[in-house]
Amino acid sequence: MNRNRNLFFGICLVAFSSTMALLSVLWTPYDPLEINPDISLAKPSWSHLLGTDVLGRDVFSNLLAGSRTTLITAFLVVMITMSLGVTTGIGAALSPRWFNRTAIYSIDIVLALPAVLFAIVLAAIRGPSTFTAVIAISIATAAAVAQVTRREVNVLLNSDYVLAARACNSNRLRIVRRHILPNIRASLFIQASGAASIAILAESTLSYLGLGTTPPAPSWGRMLASSQQYLIIDPIVALWPGLAIIFTVLGFNLLGDGLREALDPTLRKSKS
């Protein structure tokens, strides 16, 4: 733990938010959607740990339920990103030279597209939803993953042990499974945690703009948007969803940095 503080805190924070999300499936102090105008904007108390919002909904319950939306989004984005990005990356590296070139250019173009702009266009067409947000974010992050994967696989393909494997008449599938995937596993874990933190930030941003998760589903971005209208009366309500986003994103970032330190031997050497 002492040697890799990033990994330790990262795992703690991610585990904490995952526990909260799981907990919210089974139990929240109040129904997050229950409206109770009598206690609008109540201060934090023992019955409402973090107070209530303008409609009298319990902020703590909404925060818990929001973590579910956030983590499901992150999970979906990571799944789509990794499967799409890694297959494209490996496929591009293995294919003939001209296709490899085309792939590089197409990936570069997708990378240059601002993901949120793309999400805005998608939302304009299909109407805002968590699903459109997930698709838009995934495409953007998958391009980044594909680029890194392709580069790493290209290096590996020129290594002596891949040459040896080919000399032993291994087919491509076997080479990928036995020699390439194990070697890029570390970098894939790091990129997955990076994709998760990007997804959480992007989803909350889109929801804040009204282009992501739609009401009544609770989401941290929307909680912030609605609390902004009552800043003058009660600024504290705006604090909680922001802190929740920061610590979840921080958790995934630290996890990625920690994994990099733990899995990349060259980095370890230069640090000590």
Place this chain on the structure above:
Amino acid sequence: MLETHTRLRQLRKTDSLQNLIWYLARRFTLFVGSLVAASALVFLLLRMLPGDLAQAKLGIEASPEALAQTRTEFGLNDSLILQFVKWLGNALSGDLGVSMLTGANIAQEIVNKATVTLPLIGLASVLALVFAIPLGMYSALNFRRRKGIGIAAISQLGIAIPTFWVGVILVTIFSVKFQILPSGGFPDAGWSSWSGCLESLVLPAITLALGQIAMLMRFARSATIEVLQQDYFRTARSTGLTRGQALRVHGVRNSLVPVVSVLGMQIATLIVGAIIVEHVFALPGIGQMLLQDVSIRDYTKVQGTVAATTAAVFFVSFLIDALLGFLNPKSRASQ
């Protein structure tokens, strides 16, 4: 001996010039290619609407005659490719067409709104550079000391903070609590009352810059740490310069290269960030206009605005890459 030397230098010079031209040509092809691809993508996406643009404009209950008339008016009867080529040709000559709902000239509106968005982005980039480089260097000089680690930790936190939340918090502190700066809006008179304009851009620019500072700082820090380990740095120290002096002479320029290239890559983030910040502070810029058009489903205007914004992003990253090609010969050789 001297002759060989001069000859070698000439060779190297022509070689590097050729390199540079090739590099710029490659980069320019990518710029044009991505521009066409991106606008085709936006175009196609908007044509995938249920029904068509005429239907979207007039509603489901529109009469067939009215629909037909609108279709002719917007050229929707042509083939998709012809429509796209026409649109692209017009767009390249600066004509993005008219809004489907209001009939306003789209390019004109974008130029009008840019008088808010461009100063915002410019101010934020300047703020980001001015703060990120010294902070990164300071944290590198105090590498593994408490001060340096503290700054690195703050930057780690800064990356995790969502832009809009920073905006909301700044408004709470400076507009609601102390009431020294406006919480949003922009003077109707525009830049003729420039002090009012600057005042209403201060908080948005800080909001937009903070995330960038946190990001750029990390690159400035690692670049500086690298410089500190170089032989030329040790030589500079041995001539009697202090660490700070040596860094100012030899470090600033060397750590500037990665920072500028990252800022170039971040330009997309800055523009998207501007959309968010304009929303938070109710600034009448391009981003706010885009969000409004999305909510009222003005598809031709969304298409024009997104295409123009993407073009701006691509152009800036092309410019930055070209600049880096001049600054740093190593970057030309890659790929």
